Amino acid sequence: MAEQTAKRQVSVPMMADLAARGETPEVLFWVGCAGAFDDRYKRVTRAFVRILEHVGVNYAVLGMEETCTGDPAKRAGNEFLFQMQAMQNITTLNGYGIKKVVTACPHCFNTIKNEYPALGGEYEVIHHSTFLQQLINEGRVKAEGGESFKGRRITFHDSCYLGRANNIYEAPRAVLEVLDADLLEMKRCKTNGLCCGAGGAQMWKEPEPGKKDVNIERAEEALATLDGDADVLLNLQGVESTAPVLPAGSNRGGSVIAVACPFCMTMMADGVKNKEREQDVQVFDLAELIASAEGLNA
Amino acid sequence: MLYQLSYITSSWFPGGVVAVGEHKSSKAFSTCKRQAKKIFRAQHRKLKAVICYAYRVYFGLNSKPTQIPVHFSIQNILFLLVAVAGFGLFIWQARKIRANILVGRDRDMSGHVNERLWKTVLVAFGQQKMFKRLTPAILHLIVYVGFIVINIEVIEILIDGLFGTHRVLQFLGPLYSALTGTNEILGALVVLAVAAFWWRRNVKGIRRFTGPELRAWPKLDANIILYIEVALMAALFLMNSADLKLHQLEGKDLPGAFPISQFLTGLLPENTTALHALERVGWWAHIVGILCFLNYLPSSKHFHIIMAFPNVYFSRLMPQGQFSNVDSITHEVKAMMDPTYEVPTPPASEGAEAAPTAFGAKDVNDLAWTNLLHAYSCTECGRCTSVCPANLTGKLLSPRKIIMDTRDRMEEKYNSPLIFNPNLYGKEAKHDPQEQLDKENHTLLRGYVTPEELWACTTCNACVEACPVNINPLESIIEMRRFLVLEESAAPNSLNVMFSNIENNGAPWAFSPSDRFNWADDLYVADKSATVA
Numbered sequence: 001m002a003e004q005t006a007k008r009q010v011s012v013p014m015m016a017d018l019a020a021r022g023e024t025p026e027v028l029f030w031v032g033c034a035g036a037f038d039d040r041y042k043r044v045t046r047a048f049v050r051i052l053e054h055v056g057v058n059y060a061v062l063g064m065e066e067t068c069t070g071d072p073a074k075r076a077g078n079e080f081l082f083q084m085q086a087m088q089n090i091t092t093l094n095g096y097g098i099k100k101v102v103t104a105c106p107h108c109f110n111t112i113k114n115e116y117p118a119l120g121g122e123y124e125v126i127h128h129s130t131f132l133q134q135l136i137n138e139g140r141v142k143a144e145g146g147e148s149f150k151g152r153r154i155t156f157h158d159s160c161y162l163g164r165a166n167n168i169y170e171a172p173r174a175v176l177e178v179l180d181a182d183l184l185e186m187k188r189c190k191t192n193g194l195c196c197g198a199g200g201a202q203m204w205k206e207p208e209p210g211k212k213d214v215n216i217e218r219a220e221e222a223l224a225t226l227d228g229d230a231d232v233l234l235n236l237q238g239v240e241s242t243a244p245v246l247p248a249g250s251n252r253g254g255s256v257i258a259v260a261c262p263f264c265m266t267m268m269a270d271g272v273k274n275k276e277r278e279q280d281v282q283v284f285d286l287a288e289l290i291a292s293a294e295g296l297n298a
Numbered sequence: 299m300l301y302q303l304s305y306i307t308s309s310w311f312p313g314g315v316v317a318v319g320e321h322k323s324s325k326a327f328s329t330c331k332r333q334a335k336k337i338f339r340a341q342h343r344k345l346k347a348v349i350c351y352a353y354r355v356y357f358g359l360n361s362k363p364t365q366i367p368v369h370f371s372i373q374n375i376l377f378l379l380v381a382v383a384g385f386g387l388f389i390w391q392a393r394k395i396r397a398n399i400l401v402g403r404d405r406d407m408s409g410h411v412n413e414r415l416w417k418t419v420l421v422a423f424g425q426q427k428m429f430k431r432l433t434p435a436i437l438h439l440i441v442y443v444g445f446i447v448i449n450i451e452v453i454e455i456l457i458d459g460l461f462g463t464h465r466v467l468q469f470l471g472p473l474y475s476a477l478t479g480t481n482e483i484l485g486a487l488v489v490l491a492v493a494a495f496w497w498r499r500n501v502k503g504i505r506r507f508t509g510p511e512l513r514a515w516p517k518l519d520a521n522i523i524l525y526i527e528v529a530l531m532a533a534l535f536l537m538n539s540a541d542l543k544l545h546q547l548e549g550k551d552l553p554g555a556f557p558i559s560q561f562l563t564g565l566l567p568e569n570t571t572a573l574h575a576l577e578r579v580g581w582w583a584h585i586v587g588i589l590c591f592l593n594y595l596p597s598s599k600h601f602h603i604i605m606a607f608p609n610v611y612f613s614r615l616m617p618q619g620q621f622s623n624v625d626s627i628t629h630e631v632k633a634m635m636d637p638t639y640e641v642p643t644p645p646a647s648e649g650a651e652a653a654p655t656a657f658g659a660k661d662v663n664d665l666a667w668t669n670l671l672h673a674y675s676c677t678e679c680g681r682c683t684s685v686c687p688a689n690l691t692g693k694l695l696s697p698r699k700i701i702m703d704t705r706d707r708m709e710e711k712y713n714s715p716l717i718f719n720p721n722l723y724g725k726e727a728k729h730d731p732q733e734q735l736d737k738e739n740h741t742l743l744r745g746y747v748t749p750e751e752l753w754a755c756t757t758c759n760a761c762v763e764a765c766p767v768n769i770n771p772l773e774s775i776i777e778m779r780r781f782l783v784l785e786e787s788a789a790p791n792s793l794n795v796m797f798s799n800i801e802n803n804g805a806p807w808a809f810s811p812s813d814r815f816n817w818a819d820d821l822y823v824a825d826k827s828a829t830v831a
Contacts, residue, residue: 009822033807061815070800078784084631197756210754217691
């Protein structure tokens with residue numbers, strides 16, 4: 001079947017082109033710096049665009065007109081730089097008369113949704129987990145015809161800026177449910193979710209001296225959840241796990257740690273690698289899982 | 299009927315109370331005492347009339363009303379003095395605390411009254427967030443309900459103390475039995491819960507009851523609270539059981555129900571004089587203990603029993619991910635981008651002398667008043683620190699320490715309550731004269747909270763989510779980061795690199811802006827509609 005599927009090249013619609021033709025898109029896809037530059041997260045951006053193209057959403061991107069929302073500057077205390085970035089982006093978005101923004105980055109989502117309005121940028125902002133949930137609810141995405149996740153183990157790692165920051169806990173889980181996989185919750189999930197360690201501008205600096213890196217702690221918890229290893233879970237309180245690392249591939253192959261944030265993606269993938277489990281546990285974004293379940297990769 | 303009632307009350311209240319007030323200030327104490335006795339005796343007759351009348355009206359009974367024993371003595375004068383002193387001292391301390399909180403920067407928390415009240419009912423009154431951890435939640439609920447219900451009896455103690463009545467609420471009849479019975483059972487449960495708390499804190503070795511900020515005074519304070527609670531309950535049981543035995547020996551019925559004290563009477567002497575003395579000891583210990591405890595609160599983490607309510611009421615309503623925008627910076631940036639932008643001038647009355655304020659927070663007075671209110675609402679339970687990813691992985695940051703440091707620094711710089719023992723984290727042992735002289739850096743930032751702690755925060759909001767009384771340590775952390783970056787350019791070097799990347803490339807990484815759209819190159823999508831066709 002797969003080889004018979006036709007494929008077509010996507011020409012991603014640029015906002016400037018649409019504006020030149022006097023058109024306004026239904027929704028602007030805010031790609032974000034990680035989505036545009038980080039090699040791993042570029043694949044998420046491409047997967048999300050495939051979904052948008054597949055269901056025929058009227059969308060556009062800013063392309064080179066997009067710049068950092070200012071989130072890392074603001075969390076690091078550089079309010080001046082944040083507001084410079086924010087004003088610049090608001091000028092661009094307002095100039096195009098944008099009403100609705102979708103983004104695959106919880107940090108961009110939080111900043112544009114919560115912090116731009118006071119500076120003059122009011123939009124309907126939606127995270128891609130909620131957007132995907134809507135497409136599924138409307139029956140426009142069925143997660144059929146592609147890779148099957150039936151019976152595979154998936155655990156979702158809550159992003160702080162999606163969960164606690166904006167109370168979005170159910171949308172990503174609803175998206176994962178259509179995969180018909182074996183969904184497992186980590187002990188620390190939803191409101192109690194443990195940070196991946198990258199928020200608050202930690203992504204760009206070395207951690208302070210301590211016993212352990214945050215992403216290792218979280219990766220151990222995710223792996224123990226996927227392995228069903230209660231002993232490791234009991235010992236997790238910042239203490240380096242002494243439990244033997246399972247030989248790669250010996251366990252349930254194809255287990256997935258699902259994320260919905262570029263920084264969580266980096267941190268969890270590093271953690272899995274540190275535990276030498278990248279052979280049998282993969283880290284995927286929701287959009288990647290849906291795109292491959294829908295059979296959109298070409 | 300109504301007329302009669304209002305006549306009695308109006309004739310009773312005004313004269314007596316005013317007269318006491320006047321004579322209290324007079325120097326002729328003995329005259330005052332005689333006068334007061336006379337007035338109080340007159341009041342008692344009227345009080346009894348009112349109570350008996352109310353009893354008959356409300357319960358519709360024709361039977362003879364209960365005779366409330368009245369024995370007015372020097373004790374009642376003494377009690378009045380003790381009560382006035384106790385409450386007066388508390389008000390004096392509370393005003394100091396209020397002044398400390400108002401040192402903080404102005405922040406508008408008005409409006410949304412219904413939403414705020416509802417949240418106060420759920421989170422503060424209903425302890426909603428406590429129930430994330432079941433065992434401590436149940437233990438805490440027992441002590442909390444015990445505190446509220448047993449305090450109804452404190453109203454009785456106050457009336458008895460002032461007017462020489464004995465168990466004045468007995469006119470409630472069966473309701474009084476229910477009240478005293480509930481109090482006794484709750485009192486016993488409180489003792490058990492407090493014992494469990496003590497064991498958890500001192501024996502079980504729960505991680506959140508440890509840490510550098512929880513040594514010395516805070517550690518002692520936590521145990522003192524538990525001891526005082528047990529002492530208060532012991533006084534209550536002593537009072538009840540002595541009273542019960544006294545009545546039994548005299549062959550009289552004591553109104554009320556005493557499910558616990560009835561088993562304690564065997565421990566007491568058979569002598570009525572001794573029993574009477576013990577009943578008085580229990581009574582005085584209970585009420586004096588409560589007044590002492592009330593005045594201990596401002597120096598203690600136990601102040602949360604009062605401050606939790608305003609703290610929850612004034613907590614943030616916006617999403618936790620939303621950080622404040624600094625208005626003065628907004629004006630600057632707008633003026634930079636648009637030369638015609640006019641920065642709105644602050645009201646002339648204040649503008650003339652208002653000193654230019656620093657960006658962010660170096661000391662407690664740079665924080666918003668709500669952040670200072672947080673410091674007085676903290677009961678140092680450590681739920682914040684126990685879920686902090688930085689703290690869990692061995693970094694210095696502890697959100698609880700930041701809140702406790704804020705309180706210590708406030709009381710060091712401004713007003714302090716009766717007991718003030720700031721946590722110096724071992725500095726007192728060093729006797730470093732240079733450090734003592736280094737007043738410049740002796741502020742909340744650096745004097746108490748080090749930049750290393752601040753930079754370890756991932757802004758994940760776990761501490762904010764965990765706090766049962768809606769304290770927000772993250773706001774204070776960000777304010778201090780702002781000071782480090784905007785006033786001192788003291789960010790870690792790697793973050794300065796990130797800042798310049800954003801400035802130059804529009805991205806936190808060193809990528810060329812012209813590569814921003816490269817992700818869209820050679821992008822294909824499976825055309826499922828084509829397959830179907």
